[in-house]
Amino acid sequence: MKTSFKWLTAAGLVMGLAATAAVPSAHAESVLRVAMTAGDIPDVTGQPDQGFEGYRFVGYSIYDALINWDLTKSDREATLKPGLATKWSIDPADTKRWIFELRKGITFHDGCPFNADTVVWNVKRLTDNTVPQFVAKQFAAMRTRTVNIAGVEKIDDGKVAIIMKEPDSLFYIQMSFWMMVSNCQFEKAGNDNGKYALMPSGTGPYKFDKFVPRERLELVRNADYWDTPRIPKHDRLVLIPMPEATTRAAALLAGQVDLVEAPSPDTVPRLKQSGMMVLTNAYPHNWAYQLNFVEGPFKDKRVRQAANYALNRADMKEMLGGFMIEGYATVPPNSAWYGKPVKYEYDPKKATALLKQAGCYPCDVTFAISTSGSGQMQPLPMNELVKAQLEEAGFKVKLEVMDWNALLDVTFKGREKFPQYHAVNVSRATQDPFSGIFRFAMKSQNAPAGGNWGWYYNAEVEDLIKKIYTTFDETQRDKMIVKVHEIMNDDAAMIWVAHDVNPRALSPKLKGFVQAQSWFQDLTPIVVEDKTN
Numbered sequence: 001m002k003t004s005f006k007w008l009t010a011a012g013l014v015m016g017l018a019a020t021a022a023v024p025s026a027h028a029e030s031v032l033r034v035a036m037t038a039g040d041i042p043d044v045t046g047q048p049d050q051g052f053e054g055y056r057f058v059g060y061s062i063y064d065a066l067i068n069w070d071l072t073k074s075d076r077e078a079t080l081k082p083g084l085a086t087k088w089s090i091d092p093a094d095t096k097r098w099i100f101e102l103r104k105g106i107t108f109h110d111g112c113p114f115n116a117d118t119v120v121w122n123v124k125r126l127t128d129n130t131v132p133q134f135v136a137k138q139f140a141a142m143r144t145r146t147v148n149i150a151g152v153e154k155i156d157d158g159k160v161a162i163i164m165k166e167p168d169s170l171f172y173i174q175m176s177f178w179m180m181v182s183n184c185q186f187e188k189a190g191n192d193n194g195k196y197a198l199m200p201s202g203t204g205p206y207k208f209d210k211f212v213p214r215e216r217l218e219l220v221r222n223a224d225y226w227d228t229p230r231i232p233k234h235d236r237l238v239l240i241p242m243p244e245a246t247t248r249a250a251a252l253l254a255g256q257v258d259l260v261e262a263p264s265p266d267t268v269p270r271l272k273q274s275g276m277m278v279l280t281n282a283y284p285h286n287w288a289y290q291l292n293f294v295e296g297p298f299k300d301k302r303v304r305q306a307a308n309y310a311l312n313r314a315d316m317k318e319m320l321g322g323f324m325i326e327g328y329a330t331v332p333p334n335s336a337w338y339g340k341p342v343k344y345e346y347d348p349k350k351a352t353a354l355l356k357q358a359g360c361y362p363c364d365v366t367f368a369i370s371t372s373g374s375g376q377m378q379p380l381p382m383n384e385l386v387k388a389q390l391e392e393a394g395f396k397v398k399l400e401v402m403d404w405n406a407l408l409d410v411t412f413k414g415r416e417k418f419p420q421y422h423a424v425n426v427s428r429a430t431q432d433p434f435s436g437i438f439r440f441a442m443k444s445q446n447a448p449a450g451g452n453w454g455w456y457y458n459a460e461v462e463d464l465i466k467k468i469y470t471t472f473d474e475t476q477r478d479k480m481i482v483k484v485h486e487i488m489n490d491d492a493a494m495i496w497v498a499h500d501v502n503p504r505a506l507s508p509k510l511k512g513f514v515q516a517q518s519w520f521q522d523l524t525p526i527v528v529e530d531k532t533n
Helices: 002-013 017-021 051-062 116-127 136-146 171-177 183-188 245-253 265-273 301-309 313-319 348-357 379-393 404-413 459-469 474-490
Strands: 031-036 067-070 079-082 085-091 094-102 149-156 159-164 206-212 216-221 236-241 259-261 277-279 285-291 363-370 395-402 494-499 504-506
Touching (some): 031 051, 051 216, 067 171, 094 116, 116 136, 363 379, 459 474
Parallel strands (some): 031 259
Antiparallel strands (some): 259 504, 277 504
């Protein structure tokens, strides 16, 4: 009866979606309607909020980066490919200068040309608070990726140099997260980010059409997109924030949406019985807890180890209907940087013994968690199970529940601003060494300057990362990255739980979607078939 009630409640919640998401039958457009896990429309002004879901649906739809992701394959992890830059390399005369050669003949949706001046303008927009285009919120969103930038130079109309404070052999990867905004359009908006939000302009495969806050964002096909194979195969993309998992499933079953992110496992059998396609794929993902290394019990390595030994990840996998890979380390086992990390397999007796040795029994801890969010899987039941397992071993866990953006605010500002939390549960991408490993380990990344929320520090790790950034031989660099990963596991630098398998449910009328091994996905190949005939 409980499940039936939940479904009835979810069905009731989607009754009003017809007015906001459905398309009149007389309309000739082909429309793709997506239910996101986000609680609101991601920021459209360049660097999206709402985590990587914002990048997936808004960032890489309206905009391009200098370097894009190749999302055309499902049988391997996504790799980088030329975007608005055709080539990139270190200046042979100066290892602090990255040179980017730019694609020619590109125009923004508003008709403004893309060139070196545009790139310089965009870099300064997020790094220089003295320029009129500087946006504090956008700066904050990219702070972890811009902290090492010293400046930018135009070499000629088709080439720019980005200068580092310190050598960074991996910096080029950061440019794949940097959305190029039209300087002309921003100036037309009077350098007002709020006004620009009503008229955003990029070079991407979709153009902004309209939005209703907290209800929907509508984008239309860019028929003149420079990357011809990625011109959308549908006319309109409608993005709908829908943070509750059963509501998303009910909306799909009711025909109100065509694609849903992260359906809850208990709805999957019904979705399949109704003809929906449920797709999964491994991808670079880490569902874990970052820990406070300054205040509270997790300062003690024995407490951190105890938390990891207390988790029965097989039970978590069963609860999720098999939709996860057991997580014992920061990167998944198929990663080139996995190595041979310490594996904290389920051992509740050992966990209890470690807590008693540490003098923390029972051990009171408070976790900041979210109701939904990009990559957060099923955060409420997952956190409740983690809480139950930790408490069986001797912890006493308080869960502080908040919406996704509020949790991101806690994470960005760091433990110094929020010392009441001993851990934060924010899923992370591991597709590159900085995103997946370094930003949680470097002193220079201590929040709010970067992604090291709890101020983890290990002198050996610090030295290794410095060497990695000055090593341009990929083989030697990878060996050192593996060592960093192994040391962090020995330190029990996080509480590791799961790696997601990226479940999505699609209407049978959708054809052509390729689920990439990535946090990002390309919606442009999707054909929306007319099932009314």
